[in-house]
Amino acid sequence: MISANVDIVPAPFVPRMVKYLRKLLMSKKMRVTAFVQNSTNRILAVQAQEDFVDFLFSLLTIPLGKAEFILHGDTGLGSVDNLYRCIPSLNVRKSINTENHSINSLLNPTIPRNYVSVTQILPLAQKSSHMLLSKYDDFRGRHQRNLEMTDSRDMDHYELKGLKPNAYMVTDDLVVMTSSANYGVSKLQATGIPLHDIETHVLDIGMEEALNILKASLTSSFALTNGLKQSLRRRKTRKMKCSSGGETCFE
Incomplete structure (x- = not known):
């Protein structure tokens, strides 16, 4: 970690570094499988891996x-x-x-240090570490040095460590549960929606989608439906082109 007190990076390089880091964030993607009610276009739930669930919990730290x-x-x-x-x-x-x-x-x-997820896709900045100036004397004379102050909470990470199921199921209103394929199907059946009215779509979630989910989660109980509706619309359009033979498609 580069200390703010040490001028290592040349000033003209800083804007290029910021641009590079933003480009890096923009290129990060998470992939989920969305279960969509075809008749209403509502996302009932998504099946996701640890990175997406970690991202959702990180919203609580913002x-x-x-x-x-x-x-x-x-x-x-x-x-x-x-x-x-x-x-x-x-x-x-x-x-x-x-x-x-x-x-x-x-x-x-x-945001406090170590509260930003290692898989974070949003442009979040952490607080820099606290520095304490320590002065001491020895046989060579008087000296001083900077000591980094560490909060004991820095040792605690909310990331999902130790609990690694094959996948998680996340409902439209952001209820998270561990799941398996059979469990996911049984939960969908419990909604009473006929299975023939449910489609699956693989969606890639980048910074744009993450921002939309954040906004939707603040104002709606349909966070996934509202947050991913543009992504779902693009996916359905592309799927239609694929099925009509107008485009070569790969997952």
């Missing part, structure tokens, strides 16, 4: 201000959106403790 930042002040939380948008136009410094806060901490707060 401060509200950070959600506003990455969704450009358009979370769908009406009054909160208005509150966020008015900050730049007001002299907020007079109404907050500037020693402990800054305008940026309201507009773009960071």
Whole structure:
């Protein structure tokens, strides 16, 4: 990890690094199998691997201000959106403790260290480590050095370690459960929807879809249906072209 106090990276290189990291995030993909009710276009559930479930749980670590930042002040939380948008136009410094806060901490707060998933697909920044200046004397004279302060919580990761089933089942309203193929079918049958009305579609989830799921999860009980509807529409269109022979398709 590069310390903020050490000028190792040349200044002209920083924008290129930021651009590279954003491109890297944009290229990351998670793959799920969606069970879709054909008559309503509703995603009943998805079967997913650990990376997608880890991403969903990581949504709980995002401060509200950070959600506003990455969704450009358009979370769908009406009054909160208005509150966020008015900050730049007001002299907020007079109404907050500037020693402990800054305008940026309201507009773009960071996340505590090690609370960002290693599989994170959203552009989230972690807090830098706390540094303590230590001074001491020995036979050679007086010295000082920087010590990194570590929160004991840094040792705790919410990532799904040790529990690795073949897959997880995630419902439209983001209820997560471990599953197997047979278990997934039985849960779908329990909905009372005829199996002939249920289609499966393989969907790739990148940053665009992740942002849509975040927004939908804040305002809706149909987080997957609303968050993945554009991806599903594209997938169905492509599937129709494949079946009509107009396009060569590969999974």
